[in-house]
Amino acid sequence: xxxxxxxxGIVAILLGWLGSFIVTRNMSFVGDGIAHASLAGIALxxxxxxxxxxxxxxxxxxxxxxxxxxxxxxxxxxxxxxxILFTTGLAIGVILLHLSSGYQPELMSxxxxxxxTVSTQDVITIVSASCIILVLLAFTYHKILFTTFDPxxxxxxxxxxxxxxxxxxxxxxIAVVLSIKIVGIVLVSALLVxxxxxxxxxxxxxASFTFFSVVLSFVTxxxxxxxxxxxxxxxxxxxxxxxxxxxxxxxxxxxxxxxLV
Amino acid sequence: xxxxxxxxxxxxxxxxxxxxxxxxxxxxxxxDIAAIxxxxxxxxxxxxxxxxxxxxxxxxxxxxxxKHPKDMRKHIGYVPQHFTFDRxxxxxxxxxMALESCAKIEHECKNxxxxxxxxxxxxxxxxxxxxxxxxxxxxxxxxxALLHEKDILVFDEPATGIDVAGEQTIYDxxxxxxxxRGSTCxxxxxxxxxxxxxxxTVICINxxxxxxxxxEKVITPKKLxxxxxxxxxxxxxH
Numbered sequence: 001x002x003x004x005x006x007x008x009g010i011v012a013i014l015l016g017w018l019g020s021f022i023v024t025r026n027m028s029f030v031g032d033g034i035a036h037a038s039l040a041g042i043a044l045x046x047x048x049x050x051x052x053x054x055x056x057x058x059x060x061x062x063x064x065x066x067x068x069x070x071x072x073x074x075x076x077x078x079x080x081x082x083x084i085l086f087t088t089g090l091a092i093g094v095i096l097l098h099l100s101s102g103y104q105p106e107l108m109s110x111x112x113x114x115x116x117t118v119s120t121q122d123v124i125t126i127v128s129a130s131c132i133i134l135v136l137l138a139f140t141y142h143k144i145l146f147t148t149f150d151p152x153x154x155x156x157x158x159x160x161x162x163x164x165x166x167x168x169x170x171x172x173x174i175a176v177v178l179s180i181k182i183v184g185i186v187l188v189s190a191l192l193v194x195x196x197x198x199x200x201x202x203x204x205x206x207a208s209f210t211f212f213s214v215v216l217s218f219v220t221x222x223x224x225x226x227x228x229x230x231x232x233x234x235x236x237x238x239x240x241x242x243x244x245x246x247x248x249x250x251x252x253x254x255x256x257x258x259x260l261v
Numbered sequence: 262x263x264x265x266x267x268x269x270x271x272x273x274x275x276x277x278x279x280x281x282x283x284x285x286x287x288x289x290x291x292x293d294i295a296a297i298x299x300x301x302x303x304x305x306x307x308x309x310x311x312x313x314x315x316x317x318x319x320x321x322x323x324x325x326x327x328k329h330p331k332d333m334r335k336h337i338g339y340v341p342q343h344f345t346f347d348r349x350x351x352x353x354x355x356x357x358m359a360l361e362s363c364a365k366i367e368h369e370c371k372n373x374x375x376x377x378x379x380x381x382x383x384x385x386x387x388x389x390x391x392x393x394x395x396x397x398x399x400x401x402x403x404x405x406a407l408l409h410e411k412d413i414l415v416f417d418e419p420a421t422g423i424d425v426a427g428e429q430t431i432y433d434x435x436x437x438x439x440x441x442r443g444s445t446c447x448x449x450x451x452x453x454x455x456x457x458x459x460x461x462t463v464i465c466i467n468x469x470x471x472x473x474x475x476x477e478k479v480i481t482p483k484k485l486x487x488x489x490x491x492x493x494x495x496x497x498x499h
Contacts (some may be wrong), residue, residue, distance in 0.1 A: 156313060
C-alpha cells in the first residue's frame with residue numbers, strides 16, 4: 001500500500017501538471033490513444049520476458065511520435081491519427097497476448113490497475129522517471145505554455161514550437177505508461193483530464209489552473225487508492241470515480257454560487 | 262535618398278493550384294509607415310506572413326535590413342488578423358502578455374503595465390482573456406506587440422472590432438512609436454481615410470503589385486477603381 005501511495009502520489013502530480021497542457025491543447029484523446037496502444041508494448045514484454053514498464057514506455061513514445069507526425073505532416077486530423085494508431089497498437093497487443101502461452105493474470109492489473117502489483121522496482125522506476133519529467137517541465141514551463149497558446153507568436157519570439165510539441169507528446173506517453181499499474185490502461189486518460197476539468201471550474205488564472213490541477217490530481221489518487229485498499233475494489237476505477245465525484249460536487253457548488261451572486 | 266529596409270523581390274505564393282501572390286516586388290524604407298491595401302483575397306495577409314517570417318520564403322526574395330525574415334523575427338511585433346483561442350481557458354491578460362518573453366509576470370510587470378496603459382487596457386491586467394470583447398482583445402494583442410520596443414511593427418487590420426475612439430488611439434500610438442523609436446510600421450487596413458492620414462507610403466496589391474507611392478499619388482479615384490473594381494473615394498471630415 002505504501003508503495004502504491006508513493007508511486008501514485010508522484011504520478012498524480014505529474015499527470016495533474018501535464019493535464020493542464022493536454023486539456024488546453026485539446027489533446028485529451030491523445031492520452032487515451034497512447035494508453036491503449038501501449039498494450040502492445042506490455043504484451044511484447046510479457047511474451048519475451050522483458051521488463052514491462054521500460055518496454056511499454058518505448059512503445060508508447062513511438063506511438064506518440066507517430067500520432068504527432070500523422071497530425072502535422074499529413075492531411076489526417078488529430079482524432080483520425082489517434083484512432084488509427086490506438087486500434088493498431090491494441091490489435092498488435094491482442095495478437096501478442098494470443099501468442100503467449102497460458103492465462104496472463106497480470107494482464108488484468110495492467111488493464112484496470114492493481115495497487116498490489118506495484119513492486120519496489122516499479123516505485124523506483126516511477127519516482128525517478130517522474131522526477132526527471134517534473135524538472136524538465138519546470139524548466140520549460142513558459143515555453144510550453146507559449147507554444148500551447150500561440151505557436152506563431154512563440155515562433156516569432158524565437159521559440160521553436162515543434163520541439164516543445166514533440167517533447168510534450170513524449171513526456172505524456174511516459175507519464176501515461178508510468179500510471180498504468182495504478183490506474184490501468186482503460187482509465188488512465190481520465191486522470192489526465194478530470195482534475196484539469198475540475199480546476200477549470202474555479203481557476204482565475206493559468207497559474208492557479210495548473211496548481212489546482214496538480215492538487216486535485218493528488219487528492220483524487222490518494223483518496224482513491226485508500227478507498228480501493230480498504231474496500232478491496234480495483235484501484236483504477238476507484239480513483240476515477242473519486243475524481244468524477246469531486247467533479248460533480250464542484251460543478252454543483254459552482255452552479256449554486258453563480259445563482260447566488 | 263534612404264535605401265529600402267524591407268525589400269520584397271519577386272515574391273510568389275501558391276496554395277496548391279491557387280495563386281495568392283504573383284511576382285510582387287516593392288520596398289519600404291526604415292522608419293516609414295507603410296499601408297498595404299487591396300480587395301478581399303488579394304494576398305495581403307499572405308504577404309504579411311512572408312514579411313514576418315511565418316512562411317517558407319526563398320532566400321533573397323525578402324530581405325529585412327539585409328537579412329532573411331526568419332533571422333529578424335525577434336525584431337518584429339506582429340498583430341495577426343485572426344487569433345483563435347479557447348475562451349474557456351483561464352489565462353489572464355498579464356499572463357498572456359508575459360508569454361512574449363517566456364517569463365514570469367513579476368519580471369515583466371512594469372513593461373506589461375506600460376504596454377496595457379498605452380492601449381487603455383491597464384484595468385484589465387488580471388481579467389481572463391476569454392471574458393474580453395473582440396475589440397478589447399485586439400487592444401491586448403497590440404499591447405503585446407509593443408512590449409519590447411521592436412524595430413518593425415506589422416499590424417493586420419489592427420482596428421478590427423475596435424470603436425472609433427479606440428481606432429484613433431491605436432493609430433496615434435503607432436505614429437507616436439514611429440516618431441519616438443523610429444520603428445518601421447506596416448499595416449493592412451481597409452480604412453482609406455486612416456491610410457491617407459497616418460501613412461507615408463501606400464502599397465496596393467491584388468495578387469500582384471498594382472501601384473506604390475505616397476497617399477496623395479495612390480489614393481485617387483482612378484487608381485482606387487483600378488484596384489477595387491468599383492468607384493471608391495476618401496471623404497475627409499473638417
